[in-house]
Amino acid sequence: MDIEKVEKSEKNPITTLWDDILFMPVIGLLDSKRAQDIMDIMLEEADATNARYIILDIKGVAAVDSAVANHLVKITKATKLLGCETILSGITPNVAQSLVHLGIDLGNLITTARVSGALEAAFSRLGKTVVSVDALK
Amino acid sequence: MSQQDRCEANAGGRLVYAIVQEADVENAMRGCRRCARQLGFSESIVFMVATALVELARNMLYHAAGGTVTINECSRASRWGIELVAIDHGPGIANVALAMQDHFSTRGTLGIGLPAVKRMMDSMDIETVVGQGTTVRACKWL
Numbered sequence: 001m002d003i004e005k006v007e008k009s010e011k012n013p014i015t016t017l018w019d020d021i022l023f024m025p026v027i028g029l030l031d032s033k034r035a036q037d038i039m040d041i042m043l044e045e046a047d048a049t050n051a052r053y054i055i056l057d058i059k060g061v062a063a064v065d066s067a068v069a070n071h072l073v074k075i076t077k078a079t080k081l082l083g084c085e086t087i088l089s090g091i092t093p094n095v096a097q098s099l100v101h102l103g104i105d106l107g108n109l110i111t112t113a114r115v116s117g118a119l120e121a122a123f124s125r126l127g128k129t130v131v132s133v134d135a136l137k
Numbered sequence: 138m139s140q141q142d143r144c145e146a147n148a149g150g151r152l153v154y155a156i157v158q159e160a161d162v163e164n165a166m167r168g169c170r171r172c173a174r175q176l177g178f179s180e181s182i183v184f185m186v187a188t189a190l191v192e193l194a195r196n197m198l199y200h201a202a203g204g205t206v207t208i209n210e211c212s213r214a215s216r217w218g219i220e221l222v223a224i225d226h227g228p229g230i231a232n233v234a235l236a237m238q239d240h241f242s243t244r245g246t247l248g249i250g251l252p253a254v255k256r257m258m259d260s261m262d263i264e265t266v267v268g269q270g271t272t273v274r275a276c277k278w279l
Contacts, residue, residue, distance in 0.1 A: 031159040063188040066250040067195050094184035101256040102249050103239055
């Protein structure tokens with residue numbers, strides 16, 4: 001197996017959270033190489049699993065400058081072309097303020113504060129819902 | 138001596154980082170976060186100052202093939218703050234007013250970096266000479 005490819009996916013783990021829903025957390029600082037790796041991995045996984053949604057969690061990013069914001073927008077556009085929509089979660093108050101200062105328009109991208117909110121958004125679009133067991137009694 | 142120690146020269150609350158490759162940006166950002174936290178900035182300001190530093194450092198890489206970033210503690214009229222100074226010997230900025238406009242870029246990037254730094258920090262000055270280089274100074278007060 002291609003060692004570089006293995007190392008790439010070790011650094012950037014992606015996992016299936018539910019049928020049709022992938023999850024990828026991003027931690028640290030994104031540079032252009034890492035953004036490219038993340039885009040490669042997301043596209044490969046979206047293609048391989050035929051997932052409809054990817055939750056990209058950016059709670060752990062160290063800074064959101066214009067280059068990072070640009071990478072994020074590109075990544076979400078690319079997955080959409082494959083028929084897999086990116087939901088951006090982990091929009092902390094810090095990230096939100098930086099995005100506003102940058103004046104970035106995230107367009108109609110779905111963004112949520114928490115991963116649970118992103119999962120809920122994906123569920124509702126897939127016609128699924130989470131029900132408390134008590135409610136079924 | 139660790140990688141980090143080699144990259145930063147610390148002299149009286151001053152951190153100096155040479156920025157020649159993307160990995161240096163991350164090192165400088167860590168130093169900046171540490172310095173801002175030690176000064177007592179809130180986490181959201183720490184994040185913003187770090188973002189401004191990353192923006193300035195990456196700008197130097199894109200436009201000037203690198204430079205130096207200095208992080209200073211500063212004080213004025215009994216107020217404390219953090220000062221970021223980015224110095225490069227690149228081509229300089231021909232039209233600063235244009236560079237400060239949102240969505241102006243000479244390189245096909247978003248063109249929002251410098252105006253964003255100004256919005257994130259309390260003050261920002263640019264000294265630039267075409268053909269000699271650029272110095273950007275940005276402060277955030279406690």
